[in-house]
Amino acid sequence: MLAAAAVHAQSTRLVVPYNAGGATDAYARQLADEMGKRGVQTIVENKPGASGMIAADYVARSKPDGLTLFIGSNSTLVNNVVLFAKMPYDPFKDFVPVSHFGYQPMLLIARSNAPFATVAEYVAYARANPGKINRASVGAGSITNLCAVLLDRAAGITTTHVPYTGEAPLIQAMLSDQLDVYVGSATQAVAHIQSGKFRALAVFDQMRMEQFPGVPTLKESGYDIDALAWFGFVAPAGTPPAVVDRLGRVMSEILTSDSFTAKAARMGWIRRSGTPQEFGRFVQKEYKLWGPLIKDLGLAKSM
The missing domain is CATH 3.40.190.10 (Periplasmic binding protein-like II)
Known part of the structure; x- marks a missing residue:
């Protein structure tokens, strides 16, 4: 029991803001398995609720040692900032980017x-x-x-x-x-x-999916709407740059491997990789895109 607890304490935790069994959870568990193969013992923790804010706040308050990572998305790293008048965390101040890892x-x-x-x-x-x-x-x-x-x-x-x-x-x-x-x-x-x-x-999306070639895009159906659910890892602010870079390199190795790319495609994911800096710039770009749109839809600060 003590040995198991010690291993658990030293494992990197990927905190998922959704219930176990969902698409993000399934993908996170595949990534955790690949991280383990590369020397980073990793477990997945599910903390659903409050539009992802429970999980995000938990990670934001965690020790910045690289052992607790949050799986962030459009919702938690961009949209919530505009949607909610009160948030327990600030995605731009309380986290540092680690790696983009894909979209659906x-x-x-x-x-x-x-x-x-x-x-x-x-x-x-x-x-x-x-x-x-x-x-x-x-x-x-x-x-x-x-x-x-x-x-x-x-x-x-x-x-x-x-x-x-x-x-x-x-x-x-x-x-x-x-x-x-x-x-x-x-x-x-x-x-x-x-x-x-x-x-x-x-x-x-702008193209049909490989799994469903007979399903038209929304644009083909008369509505020019393009929306992707993207995801990536962030760590608590203050995590040492050397630790962030090491984790980023591990993720890049996983995400650029042919075997994982094929596995992601079978799960309905299109993998993406990049440096921590590139992911940070991507999140800022998404905020500038979706923030005004959410306000225009009349949803800003409505909750």
């Missing part, structure tokens, strides 16, 4: 027995039944909600937003017909789409 194109997914099978039918049904469609996401500040809000706005429709703390419980609600649609990744949906339980209506 978003899919508009419906239950197979929903009264619509295409984007055009979805929009027509929503216009005829304002607010009747129950649309899920993994949080108000997540890209899974924001890109759906963009579609609502572009199409002139109203749907009822139902937030969840992760994709796994969301999918269970879809399977039990408590929900009509959600925007999410292919990772957790692929088996249900292939089995016919779910129906993919469109891809929020």
Whole structure:
């Protein structure tokens, strides 16, 4: 018991702001396994809730020794800053970037027995039944909600937003017909789409997905909306630069390997790599892009 506790204490922790079993959690566990193969013993901890702020605050307050990393995203590192009037952490002051690690194109997914099978039918049904469609996401500040809000706005429709703390419980609600649609990744949906339980209506990207060549992009469906869920690692502010650089090099080795690239693709991810400095510049760029848009949508500081 004591030996196990000692190993656990020295392990690098990847803190995921969603429930176990979701797409981000699954990808994080693959990365943790690869890190372990390269001498960085790593475990995954799940701390869902509050649009990722519980997990983010936990890591921001952790010891800056490189042993606690936060898996940040559009939501937690960019969108929450604009969405929430009060936050327990500041993503630009409380963290240092470590590495970008990938993104997922978003899919508009419906239950197979929903009264619509295409984007055009979805929009027509929503216009005829304002607010009747129950649309899920993994949080108000997540890209899974924001890109759906963009579609609502572009199409002139109203749907009822139902937030969840992760994709796994969301999918269970879809399977039990408590929900009509959600925007999410292919990772957790692929088996249900292939089995016919779910129906993919469109891809929020500029190109179709390899796994679903028959599913059109949203642009092909008449709406020029491009939205990706990107993710990367950050560490508590004050983490020594040498430690950050070492972790960044390990991640770069993993993310540029052919074997991991193929594995990521099978999970519905498109891997990305880069230095800590490059990831930091990317986050700043995303903030400048999405911040004004969230304000324009009337969502800023509304929660």
